[in-house]
Amino acid sequence: MIDAGGDKGGDGLRESELPFEEGVGSDRVRSAAMHQLPWYVIVYEGPEHRVAALNREFLSILDGFNPTGMRAVDYLGGSEAQGIIEIFDRAYAGEQAVFHRMRIGVVTPNGHQQEIVLDFEVSPFRDRHGQIVGVLGAGRDVTVAVRREKADAAAALELGRRYRRATDVIAEVQHAxxxxxxxxxxxxxxxxxxxxxxxxxxxxxxxxxxxxxxxxxxxxxxxxxxxxxxxxxxxxxxxxxxxxxxxxxxxxxxxxxxxxxxxxxxxxxxxxxxxxxxxxxxxxxxxxxxxxxxxxxxxxxxxxxxxxxxxxxxxxxxxxxxxxxxxxxxxxxxxxxxxxxxxxxxxxxxxxxxxxxxxxxxxxxxxxxxxxxxxxxxxxxxxxxxxxxxxxxxxxxxxxxxxxxxxxxxxxxxxxTDVLPDLHVHTQLNRAGIPAVRAQLRGWLGTDRAAEHAVNQLDEILGELLENVVEHAYGDSGASTDGYPRPDGGGAVTVRAHLDELGTITLIIRDEGSWVPRGGHPVPGRGLGLAIAQDFADQVQVDHSPDGTTVTVTFTPWKDSHGSTAQSPRPVPGLFDTYTQHRDEQAIMTVLGPVDAACVPELDAQLALNIVPGVVPLVVDLQQVTVLSSAAIHALRRRLEQAGKAGVAVQVVSSPGTVAHQVLSLVGIDTAAGH
CATH class of the missing domain: 3.60.40.10 (PPM-type phosphatase domain)
Structure with missing residues (x-):
């Protein structure tokens, strides 16, 4: 901001002493003409840029204060910071400069502040012998025009926004x-x-x-x-x-x-x-x-x-x-x-x-x-x-x-097409074998027939129910000291799936064991498997008998229509993997593929490595997770609590509409949307 303050200087050069070129007319006529020009005009003398003359238009900027005889740096407060003095120095050295839409901040002696926009030209001022004796500045105030242009542009932008909103609403209505x-x-x-x-x-x-x-x-x-x-x-x-x-x-x-x-x-x-x-x-x-x-x-x-x-x-x-x-x-x-x-x-x-x-x-x-x-x-x-x-x-x-x-x-x-045959799987199942059964169900339905998000949801349902079978029907409660399930144990399991003419899948999981309640004290975050399955399915029915337990699930898959704005994200299925990168002063731990009970020890180990007091904040990126088991939720929640006690900032990222996001919302873990 230029401060037009300080003590008033001397009279400077008299008009008759100004180095005007000789020609027709008197100095008085030339001076009167300069004062009436509708532009800002100012003449500086010498290398210190003392004001030799200025017109009324320039005086109006300064609320009438006359800086004649003063150095530019003395009466133009802030001129050095705005680069004004440097411009005058270059002009005194013989360089001419033209500035379009130059913004200058001005503070008058009475404290009035304003910002003006100038089309301004600064050039060397020469005497009648061609020697540089000062600097000449001339410009036009375009502040009002610029403000009007900005207002017009803003109005046009707002009109465009309203138009786009209107057309977007119409398109959104049709899509809906x-x-x-x-x-x-x-x-x-x-x-x-x-x-x-x-x-x-x-x-x-x-x-x-x-x-x-x-x-x-x-x-x-x-x-x-x-x-x-x-x-x-x-x-x-x-x-x-x-x-x-x-x-x-x-x-x-x-x-x-x-x-x-x-x-x-x-x-x-x-x-x-x-x-x-x-x-x-x-x-x-x-x-x-x-x-x-x-x-x-x-x-x-x-x-x-x-x-x-x-x-x-x-x-x-x-x-x-x-x-x-x-x-x-x-x-x-x-x-x-x-x-x-x-x-x-x-x-x-x-x-x-x-x-x-x-x-x-x-x-x-x-x-x-x-x-x-x-x-x-x-x-x-x-x-x-x-x-x-x-x-x-x-x-x-x-x-x-x-x-x-x-x-x-x-x-x-x-x-x-040919009728899709029913799926029938009978196997001796432990936790290590769950991914193979899930893969058979995915292959039976197929992502060319159904939306991958629908297949992921069905995958999540089956995974949770099979983990329940291993834990409850065959007593493998995973009684390890850390609360995580063991990979051994299990027993006979039969999985059947049928797709009817109305497009509804009936999924039946049958075991031959006896339902074993979870012993000891409840583990926070565990016992969510059935709740997660019920959240994704249309209906889940559990029937116990002396010969075993039968779980019957109804689920309606779907296929996305091309061009729909409501299509769900499509994480890459693949195999489970996790890796960590450091970027922008934070650690980003990316998790990919299905995270079932068998993968939990590796997931937990990676979380433990990244949650250390004094290290950078951690982002756990679950955007490419296709299955997120209740056992994985237990591990994640346990490490989040540990991070909170250690003062380590952890943010969980998931994409809305994915299986992982739905599971995290169900269990109450806050997430941020990914990009």
Whole structure:
């Protein structure tokens, strides 16, 4: 801040003595002109930069204080700190400098503080012989303009934020109204991809649903509402609810479309929406469908072939077709049989009517690209194991890569497959063998069929229940002095798993031992296994008998739809591992993979090595943990208590939505979100 204070100096050079160049006009005229200039003008004399002259505009900065005759460093308090004197020194040495939007802090003799912004030029001041005798400064005050620009920029930024918030809300509404989870079925593979259009109002009215039925049939619907924005999303939600109710009631495709037709009488905004409803009979590989103004389904054989099913020719919702006698024609149902390995693709017209692409060309491109994806011939950087995933994800990415999309796009693929056989494992089990049984369950369900997060949850359930079997059914309470379970002990265990037509897994764990209560004093943090399993499962039932204990679990796995904003994090499963790095004055202990009871001694040893009084703070990173057993929780909680007593700062990091985060929340261990 420049302080325009101190004692007033002498008069300095008289105007007649200033080294103006000779020419037309008098010194008085030149002086008067300088005073009237709308810029700041000041003349310094000599190497000490004493003020020789200045105009009224400059005096206004100083509240009228006249520093004539004073050194710049004396009346410009803070000028050295702001680099002002250095600028004058360079100008006195012959260097000219121009500054754009230069900020200077000023303190007047009466204590008034202000910040001004100048467009300022400093140059050598020469006498009539060309010798440098001082420094000339001239500038224009642009403070008001800069403040106005900043205000305008801030207003524009806020307007942009409001616009983004509005469009984000619209998109979020549509995402929330669409299914983020697809069913996992024993004889049908399903996948879906969607993208919100790029129009100014963002989200539109595309929707899709897949509904398994108790008789093994699978109903699917894809629809498209006219328009964009909140209104279209609201209409879409209502149409979706009506369609789901009808399909859940077991009616066929035509009756479902007729119900939607009737609904348009109540909600006129739903008029002209298009829809295709399809029902698949997996065993017979037959599809029946009814389309209202919607493009026909596309069948792909997985070998590069493609064929469109017959179009219905029916108009959009609320538009009726009449016969020659004026009677409304009932919407018809078409059917087809899929060959071995074939799948059927439902889609909305946004995928064929892309910017700059005629609908006829877009239809051909869809057929060719989807056929290549089904045959795994697109050669993307990251391939996908199942044909339905490739068709939905890779087709959408490939066709919109160059053109983008102005309309919403939805792709829904359904493929009948061989029935998933039941899992049956019978083994002599101890704690060391638990990971092998868990691996068999993971392999049975498979992350190509279900979301990896769903598989991780099922993995956690089975691991906890098997540890309970070893400890309680066979008496291996791990009576070691440190409270950790021993790897030996155990007995016969049978594990069965069945996936039914509605997409629900029934998991049965049967032992042949006698339930043994935990002896001695309860160990803090132990006894959580059943509670953790119940938290992840739909239902857990425990039945004791003289011949052993049977635990029956129901669990509904799911598959993520591509494009969903609610997809869960996907830690890498792999094997258990842990390592520590030092970064930013803290130790980061990273834990990976499944942490079951067999891994607890190693986990505990690593925690003990890092929790030492006087060392740097510790971060325990559990973001890549796929299974976190109750035994691991006991070890972690025990070491956290030790760290608290020793004054060592420990922070546990986990990703929201992961198994580890859910377990930690259940047992009350605070965590920070990872990046």
């Amino acid at each position: 109204l669409l299914p983020t989870r697809l069913p996992v079925l024993p004889a049908v593979q399903v996948a879906a991809s969607y993208v919100v259009g790029g129009t100014e109002q963002a989200a539109g009215g595309d929707w899709f649903d897949v509904l398994p039925r108790p008789d093994g049939q699978v109903a699917a619907v894809v629809g498209d509402v006219v328009g964009h924005g909140v209104a279209a999303a609201a209409v879409m939600a209502q149409l979706r609810a009506v369609a789901l109710e009808r399909l859940n009631a077991g009616v066929g495709p035509a009756q479902t479309v007729e119900a939607l037709d009737r609904f348009t009488r109540v909600v006129p905004a739903a008029r002209s929406a298009t829809v295709c409803v399809l029902v698949l009979e997996p065993g017979e590989r037959t599809v029946t469908y009814c389309a209202a103004g919607h493009p026909p389904p596309l069948v792909l054989d997985g070998r590069g072939g493609a064929r469109f099913l017959d179009p219905s020719g029916a108009p959009p919702l609320s538009h009726t077709v009449q016969d020659a006698h004026g009677n409304a024609i009932v919407r018809g149902v078409l059917s087809s049989t899929l060959g071995p390995g074939e799948l059927v693709l439902l889609y909305t017209d946004g995928i064929v009517e892309r910017p700059g692409v005629p609908a006829t060309t877009g239809t051909v491109e869809l057929s060719q690209t989807a056929a290549a994806a089904a045959a795994d011939d697109l050669m993307p950087v990251f391939t996908l194991p199942s044909a339905v995933d490739r068709v939905t994800a890779q087709t959408l990415e490939r066709l919109t890569r160059a053109t983008g999309s102005v309309d919403d796009i939805t792709l829904l693929a359904i493929q009948p």
